[in-house]
Amino acid sequence: MTFVLAASMRQGDQVNGQQINGQQKRNGRKTVDLDSLTQSNSEWLRGTGPESDVVVSTRIRLARNLAQFPFNTRADDSARGQIAEQVRDCLGDLPVPKVLNYVDVPSLDEISRQFLVERQLISRELAEADGPRGVAFSSAEDVSIMVNEEDHLRLQVLRSGLALDECWEEIDRMDDALEEELTFAFHERYGYLTACPTNVGTGIRVSVMLHLPALVQTREIQKVFHSLQKINLAVRGLYGEGSQAAGDFYQISNQYTLGLSETQVIDKVRSVIPRLLDYERRARTAMLEEKKEQLHDHIARASGILRSAQTISSEETMHLLSSVRLGVNLGLIDDVDISTLNELFIMTQPAHLQKLKKTELDSADRNKARAALLRNRLASDSQD
């Protein structure tokens, strides 16, 4: 991984927390080189971890607000500036084992903001908001803290595969560590107070991202979602609220944040996962048994297009990559690995392409650049 800023800290990273914090204090004000991120792969794209044939990643976020400030709807730029400053200042003292580097979002150009959205480090809301705001994240991109989104703080921990407990342990520790430095708005009855009452209480959102191509193809997915909605679990697309379920990726998450403890919320989400995995795997096996040749042909053609197209849209790319990912998981294709495919889902997004090319590209040029990237990555991967 080539993450320029953090490179010097990685040794200390594993040795001891104090050392890192010392480093972080000196480095806390440096600018993160976003371009270097294009050379690395986020933690959640590793394509490893439990159940990774279906579960892409696990994410937990917590919403927190500083008690002494109004929520962001009523906070002027001066208040938001103070909030950002306070959070930024305490990052260096945080007794957590990971270095968090702060990025000032208003100072970024539009492509860079979009780039962070595509990597799931910030939300679209934060990218498009006004006023002082930012994000702090670890070099592995598995921990991030958004500052001045809908709430003052949105902590997030991501893991590859199904890793609910690991995510919770880490975010719980991070929350405790932040609380040593900051006072969060809290009410005995309503819990952690949030700008929107839909998040009040625990402020927790537990999401598991699943790749469900077989259920989409067999059209059984509808039934599955209907039953999830009945038990108050939400289903969203790859980029959360309002996004399309591109590439057959779906996020399953809790809706209730009050009246259940964090672990109860996690257990509720956890409880549906085995059944979803079972449905998807059974649908995959059935497809394989009933129409292997047809399926193999379909997947091989998808792979062929990705390896040879001269111009290709983002939508078609997502669709074909999803087929190839299914093919790898079914053992029909073995010349590309899941992490390469996961990476390509992100690298072929518009802002990533423009970052890679280091220039603004219109839609037609992006389609050409996307096709070139796919040809290149898929060719080199098969030579490995």
Add this chain to the structure above:
Amino acid sequence: MKKCRRCSKPATLHITELRQGEATEIHLCETCAKDYLSQAEEMSTPESELQFDQLDESDEPEVSGIDDRVCPNCGITFREFRTQGRLGCPHDYVEFETDLIPLIENIHGETQHCGKLPRRAPDSSRRQHQLIRLRSELKLAVEEEDYEAAARLRDEIQEVENQLQGHDKPEE
């Protein structure tokens, strides 16, 4: 912020509808979403959507005195909250409590936090919360017929109750 699909108020609820495997995002304000969700069960055809659109015409929120109340801390009115779906400051939860409780109950089905507590919370309130959490876990354990867990939880509850009585009287 996205606007409500039914009226022009900002959308506070985002619903993913699935039809024939196609996911459609629907953005609604609180008032429209409530209607939408209560009808969602029966509403699986485009015709019922039409009917819904017509309903919307007469669905203006009632104007009452409550809406004009102002939070002395941040200056937001309850009406503004209803319009934008976001509160202005932590104190709003106290200031607008009577009107927020039904709303919170509607959203979460509960009105009592039983999750994590800030480490700085005073001891007794920490224990009160611990009790609330343990009781809810006990309820769940009994429902799931996990009697081993239930027995353990009962002991823990007893212990916390004793601690509370030893230090300060519980509120009930």
